[in-house]
Amino acid sequence: MSVKIWAFSESPSVANEVASAASAIAAAAGGGFAVVGLDDSGPFLAGDDKLVVRADTPLSASPESAANALAAVAKEANPDVILVGSTRDGKEIASRVAVKLGRPCASEVFGLALGSGMLQGKRNVFAGKLIAEVSMPLPCVVAVKVGTNPALPASGAKATEKVVGVVASKTKLVERREKQKGTVDLRGAKLIVSAGRGIKKKEDLVLVSDLAASLGGAVGCSRPLSADMGWLPEEHHIGLTGVTVHPDLYLAVGISGQLQHVAGVKDSKVIAAINTDKSAPIFEASDYGVVGDLYAVLPAMLKEIRARHH
């Protein structure tokens, strides 16, 4: 059978990640894929077959209008599989398109493959303790987990444009505040030093940021430090409801290792931890651990690292 797959995201960089999942399925099953974007995203998209959807007003202004536009073009072209990047807005877009087209839908899916007429994939469930196998009949809508596929490079191919008369969103965007770029990019970081409740006061975070700086790494934290204490902005929060990371080294400092936190780091190449409590669950999830007081261990590590650079 020849399958027709669409890769979509409201974010062009995520769309190109989704495109590599689409490309792999299409190559294995015999079929083609198109990368679908909104508004002016054409030049940023990958693939030979690009489709850009536009309307009188920017479709990227709300996930609802994006979904209305995507559903409108999908109704005509009827792709077998619609892959959507599983961002926060992407999950809304996927849900809405699935309901509008009457298709089954799954989110945060990785490891996609087509077999016996079904699209198979995996999801992390129970805060990452279990992996669920999901199987979707075609046609379907699947939100693909961000960071699980390498992004295809943007191509020079010219995008086909499709103008739709889209029903406007029922909500109004009043303001969008972009988070400061460059201050923290945990998703792409190769090395992360992360702070948890073992840090006794905000000023002591300097121990963690100094070590991160000496290693050229980024600073992350567990949920309590951003959500409860407000010591670091939310974009530093690593875990199930925060950012998912996959660095070469993840060093957890004073983090007990609740399931929700570990769910966000388990794809790291090496995990190390420092904790006073020998029975802390973080040691179960780590390659290397130090049982000890971070207030003594971190300065000793810093000294050791500096000594090596001389």
Next chain:
Amino acid sequence: MKIAVCVKHAVDETELKVDSGGNPQLKGAPTKMSTFDKNAVEEALRLKAAHQGEVVVVTVGTPEAKKTMKEALAMGADRGVLVSADPMAMDTRRTSELLAAALKKGGPYDMILCSEGSSDMYTGLVPPMLGELLGLPYVGYAKKIEVSGQSAKVERALEDSVEVVEGLMPLVVSVVSEINEPRYPTLIQIMQAGKKPMEDLTPEGLLPGAGPPVSLVKGMKAQAMARKRVVFEGPPEETAKKLVDSLAAEGVLPR
């Protein structure tokens, strides 16, 4: 304000046991109200405190889900609606259709609150599906909700930005856990919760002729956590050196 809160009764992921073959022991496992649903209940109670009205808890669940319902009632919700069906045996679409039908039946509600996702399956698909199925405005990932008159102003926490969105009620909103700190019910509230009204609805009554539900989940296995689990103990200077040596040997430290 008439507010509905959708909650889920879930197996407690922290207590879930896995056998030597990697199979989860879901039957008889300890259960709880899905973690982030407490934030949705809390937000409903705060809105009620500020604007008066009623808070109704709605769930799709097995009879055991009454435990979660009672917890929400103990926190301060006024009454409960239980749709008797197992959400683990159906896809998110069917769960959403059942919730939507129950909400239509008991409505109209000014606001329908959900959490961003459940602590067991964490799909995040049900809240936007509710908005779509009910034809209501929907705002996802709220970290702040302000209601004035018939309109609501919501701050959305996204990956790279914060958005401020306005919508007219009735409105469907999903909340993130940062929005508030859920309260603990008092002993008296827990005892009184059992006396609050609970309505039982059936899938057959809500969606006549809908056919048997379909689950997309074919199986669940323990996540392989192949970590080395080398632990160093001793004086900080020694353990720090051992850790740095090990990490350098792994090639994960900058040279």
